[in-house]
Amino acid sequence: MPCTTMGSWSSALAPEKETVVDAIKALADPGLREAARERLAGWGSAAVGPLLDELLGADSPVPHGQIEFVLAKRIGPVAFDGVQAALAAAGDEESRRHVSRVFVALRTVDRYVAALSHPSAEVRNSAAYGIQCACSVAFGREPNPDVDYALVIDALTPLLADPDPDVAQRAEWVLTMLGPGVVERMRDVRVHGPGNLRSRALSVLASVGGEEALSPADRAAVERLIRIKVLDDRAQPLDTCSTSWIAVPTGDQRGIVEVLGLFEARPATFELGLNVGMHDSHDGAEYGRVYVTPEVDGWTLVLGPWCNPVDPERAEDVLRVVTELSRRYGRAQAYYYGEQGGGAGWLVVEDGTVVRRFGSYWSDDGARYTVGGPLPEERDACVEEGITPVGDPGADDEEWADLAAYLSPQLADQLGVSPLDLGPRNSVRGIGAVALTPYAREHGRPHTGAYAI
Known part of the structure; x- marks a missing residue:
């Protein structure tokens, strides 16, 4: 009425x-x-x-x-x-x-x-x-x-x-x-x-x-709470809508931090890492900070826009650091995935040699990032989708680009561990950390905010 x-x-x-x-x-x-x-x-x-x-x-x-x-x-x-x-x-x-x-x-x-x-x-x-x-x-x-x-x-x-x-x-x-x-x-x-x-x-x-803005007492209280929570932390999806990450098949978190030149690493739960990643991925990429997971099913993931292998500002440096990681640990990968048509990209390196780098965006075919031939997993995805496999005679570039724009989470899962698919079933060892990147040394510390722990 x-x-x-x-x-x-x-x-x-x-x-x-x-x-x-x-x-x-x-x-x-x-x-x-x-x-x-x-x-x-x-x-x-x-x-x-x-x-x-x-x-x-x-x-x-x-x-x-x-x-x-x-x-x-x-x-x-x-x-x-x-x-x-x-x-x-x-x-x-x-x-x-x-x-x-x-x-x-x-x-x-x-x-x-x-x-x-x-x-x-x-x-x-x-x-x-x-x-x-x-x-x-x-x-x-x-x-x-x-x-x-x-x-x-x-x-x-x-x-x-x-x-x-x-x-x-x-x-x-x-x-x-x-x-x-x-x-x-x-x-x-x-x-x-x-x-x-x-x-x-x-x-x-x-x-x-x-x-x-916090008093010393409040900062100390927050740090104590984090130290308590990380002791019983459980894996959860790290989906930031525009998600970039490096994946390394090792639990040597300290070694990864050393190779990447990270500093001021502080304990962090998965929830805190997710919230930091979401903050740093929205309203412009923040390259000064990353979340380093504990060992998850034998892998360690590094999450943040700084890890994007097909970002024009980051692509060459990511290629360099992932190559260095692969020399130490045999393999290393980097990925980008933008939901809702934001594109995708991946970098796979073994023993210091780039096996594949590829990027796909709606507004850009990503050709300038391409290194190496299609992975078997890429070709299998084409078959599953019902299109001619990429790299074969008669393959349609537009069909492949449309598929590739959504493919990085699937490839990450097939080749190792995808942060978008984590959950209680994953085995976790150690504790995660939020750390500053070399970018922060040159361009200043990132702004902090209110994050869930």
Whole structure:
């Protein structure tokens, strides 16, 4: 049923119902739309209830965006109370989504701050999101000059322990976007409590300022927790969407670290390694850090964009270090796999000799990376797919390129161990580590953040 939120909106000073309804219906006609917007804006609060009824109506011919625009941009803050009431009363997800868009677009920070204590979790969540949209300084945005950021931070902080987990998560996200002013407030929570805020306050600190924002006591506590967890660590998939890794058939983690020139290796669980890998693979490749697994079924994997064998910036150096690893351990491999059409690449080296390097991208045939002839496993994959094997007379280059773009996880599994297919069945010996790469020596340490352990 449509939700009427303004009660009886007709009065001696309000327009007749038919007039408001007619103006709303006119929003569906591009030729009448602007005049209708002006009339509805002029009626102000008297038009809010009917507009919300139309927005939530099941069969309205008026585009939702037109109604949302009038409420948020033409009527504006005057509509706040009515929109908030509609949001609290919305009985289904679609209705909540439509009304929340209006609520967030009102950009009234002081009203959002007050709404953070509303009984409705949906209102609290949308109010926090409204603050995010109006106040965020993430990604280089300038601070909102009309906002008292200290007041906003103080108002959001209690929501870190909100009984609704979605609200608590939203508050954490928003606090990480409000700039360095949040650091002292979160440090205060870490020291003085209340206790139910401390855990998320630590995550906010790590997200805003990385490890450097943590107190010595917090850093020591995190390191102790990691040392405890790695003792009973279990293998899990290391799928970062754009995943690059080096694979070596040995448990000699220290020797691999030496050959690769890694430094400042620190204990890390699979979960931590995955989170670091995801962070370093998104929003631009981070070459300064890798996760080195414990021995998994006789193999050690090194995970991170630095390991990509077909990255224009990394290909030759990866070729060099994988060749060095193969001289010491007999074999070594490197792979790249980008999900959702991101391409694939692989490098296989034995006893210092490159057996095969190949890369396949949608926008690039990868020919400049190709070394050596097709592997038997590549040809078998073609047969399985029902196409002429790569390298045979009559093979179709486009068919092969389409198949190859998804092939690296399968090849890694056939030739050794794939990080995308790890799980409890895999035998694990030793402990993993996160380490810095030679790239970090030249270009600076990577930024740290909040990672799951």
